[in-house]
Every structure is written in C-alpha cells, then in structure tokens.
Amino acid sequence: MSEPRRDLRPGPEEHRLQGHWLLAKMGKRVLRPGGIEMTQRLLSAAAPSTTDRIVEFGPGVGRTAEHLLAVNPVSYTAVDPNPEGAPALAEVMAPYPQAQKVTADAAETGLEDGCADLVVGEAMLTMQSPAGKAAIVAEAARILAPGGRYLVHELGFHPDNLPAEVVKEVQKGLSRSIKVGARPLTEQEWRKLLESAGLEVEFVWTNAMALLEPKRMIQDEGLGGFLKFVKNMVTNPAGRKRVLGMRKVFRANREYLNAIGLVARKL
Template sequence: MPGHWLLARMGKRVLRPGGLELTRHVLADAGLADADVVELAPGLGKTAADILAAHPKSYVGVESDPAAVKLTTKVLKRRGTVVQADAANTGLRDDSRDVVVGEAMLTMQSERGKDAIIAEAFRVLRPGGRYAVHELALEPDTLTDEQKTEIRKALARAIKVNARPLTEAEWRERFTAAGFEVERVRFARMALLEPRRVVADEGPFRTLKIVGNVATHSDARRRILGMRKVFRKYRRELTAIEIIARKPADA
C-alpha cells in the first residue's frame, strides 16, 4: 500500500510535506475568492474544505482514485464536484479556470507525467490564471545526480511510491518549459511524521487516535517508522516547496 494511504488508514488527514501551514500560504497566494478553481488530486478532501472556505466561484476536483473521489465528494456537500480522471486529462475546457491547486501529487509522477499534468494545468487556465503547487523538493540545487538517485530510491523503497522530488531549479524549469512564469517560491520544513508537526496538522485528539492506531498495528508501525527514518536521514536534502506559476496574460 502506498505510504499516503497507509497514513490515511491510521487516521492521518494531512498528507503533504509542508503540512497545513504551507497549505495556508499556498491557498492565500493562489487568490481563491470568486475564482473558478480546480484541485488536482484532492485525496481525502481536506484542502477542498479549505478552498471552499475561501469562497471561490466554483470548485472541481480531479482525482484518479475512486475511494478518494467519494471522500472528497462527501466533504463538498454539493458545493462543488469531483470527477474521476487523470490529472493529465481532466476533460475540462481550454481557458476555463482561474486557479489550479495541486498538492503532493506531481512529485509522484514520472518526469513525462509531471510535464503532462503541468501542460494540462496550463491548458485549462485562463490567461493570467495561477497554478498553485505544494510539493517535495531536494536541496541544494548542486546535489549530484548520484545523490538525487540515492534519495529517490530510498524514498521509493520506504513510501512504495516512485517519489521523484526535484530541486528548486528543476521545478522552475518544468513550469517555465510549459509556458508559465514562476511568480513565487516558498519553502517549509519537510516534517510530515515529526510529532510536533503531526499535532499541528491533526490536532491533539486526532493525534492520540493516530498514535493508538499505529501502536496496535505492528506492520503499519514498522512501515511508518521506516518512512520516518528515511525522512530523517535526508532531512537536510528534503524540503517542502510552494510554487505559484502564472499563465501569461497574453498566452
């Protein structure tokens, strides 16, 4: 089972590297009020609720996992819709949205997959629209290819997802190659499984529930501790990144 679904099964709701704090920045910087918003890969629908709280004009989620589609649909309470589709092929019209939001979903795509999703975001955005991203990055930009490969392999083994985080320079390059202008980049600690972050993201009661679940499921505990070990080993190289990329007004 991919690491994010294992954590969700244990009760974790925030499944992104920079936690709720970076999500708040991403959503504030995206400019959601009165905007037509698409969220790629809403997962459990936690950010969907935060997007709705910012009063967008409309909300559409695009999620490939049928169970996640159901969960997000429930969260929306008819204030938006979720389509089951690949983020690279949303079925939405050209130039029809103001904001695309995507968290913890580009990192897990192949390089070609990342480019296809970024191109799709560009296609559905109106000129001047924003693509707001919260992902995993590697630092510094000067890491060698061997170091990057070592970290990507260790992550893939622990999370059981082919996580391929990029350096800031590589992320920028992907967006500019697709025609975007990178407007803002911000970083936050990658602390997904650190106790203080779990409490900040989930609150004290849910944290107790998660700890109880992990304590009573030995296989899950082994895997989660294995994930944390890798995150800690590479704590200097792993970071959460926010990118706000704008489709040029004359595109």
C-alpha cells in the first residue's frame, strides 16, 4: 500500500509544517540560524546602498527585506517559489514601488545576466541537495554584475574534520525534526561552493546556532514579539510540542553546529 501524501495526513497542520513555516505560524519572523545580529554583521560587510539592484533568494516573511528596502535601493526583487511567506512579504514591500516578487526557484530565476549588484540568501541553501546548492550559487553568480556581492547566511558544521558518521547522524536528526532536508556544510565547504562558481570570499563570520534560545529570540523578535511567541506556545499545544522537539535536537547537536555567514564578490 502506498504512503498517504504528507499534506493529506490527518491531524493539525503543526504536525506536518516545515520547521520555518511552523515558527512563522507561531509568530517568529527571523527564520535563520545566526539571528539578526549575524544579518547585521553581514549587511555591514556587503554595504547595500541606494545605487544597488538587490535580489533576495528565499525571503521568508520579509524580515531582511525590511533592512534592504530601508536603504531605498534602485530595485529589490524577491525570488521564492513557495506561497507561505508571500502575504507578509507583500506587506513589507507595499510602500516601495521598486520592490517586486518573482515566483521561481532560485536555481532558475528567469532574471537577466548581470542584473544585480547584491544577492542575499539566508537559510535557504542548507535545505538543498549538493546539486541544488551548486545550481543556486551558479545562478547567483550569473545574475550578479562584475564587482557584485553575494551574501550567504546558513547553518554550519564545525570543526572542519567531523567524522562522516557524526555528520550523517546530525543531518538525519535535524531533517526529521524540521521536516525538511538539512545539509549544513563546514566553513571550508561553504567557501569552496562559492569559489567553484567564480566568486571570491571576502568576509566570513560565525555565530552560535541559538535560533530557539530565549536570549536570541528576544534579540531577534524584540520583547513584544517574544511574548507573542510564548503566548502562542501556551495556546497551541501541537505547535508547542513541535517547537520544543526542534529545540531539543538543536541543543543535543550544538557542539557540532553553528551559523555561518559569508560575503563573496564576483570578479
């Protein structure tokens, strides 16, 4: 007998949602491992400006779009194939006539060669297969104009020489808990991925993977946002169970995981 389709399985959707959409449903807006602190460090290095044409891969609910649009760039294009974050993103983009959304896979954006000065992608490469990662990075390199920057913020494995069995076990535990394939890379591997597409890494920064730790959540969501999340945890038992399960897996693997950000330039 064939397995029932995931999206048709009975029970509340909290049992099925991918981890990031579950967290968004519970009120979280920052859906990346290194938090706002890391995003800000990376944005300082990439220095978005009014003269930039910006493309963001996988914007989620538009929290980084807020920072990018506040700069008042020449243009901002969000590329995401999924509908879940679209309403919140549309609200963020609404005041900015230069903002548009393209519903497409970042591996095949349909955008012109050299049409961007800055490409931003956070927490969207880790979930791709090795071939998927390479295709997205190649697409970023293709749409960047010479001298353009690519900002990446993802999940890292450390140290660089982790035994293959540990890597496999951690990937398995993470993927099961967040219900999406999670394939973090070591710093060396992230660098190599970008360099293989002809990009030169100019800046690397790491942070603790503390996505669901209270201190980081207050930093990321503000006290009001954190309290809203806590209220949703109290009133939504199915959501609470999943979130606590995810946090347990993150904590159990914290010695092997970090958040890593890189800014690379197209020569």
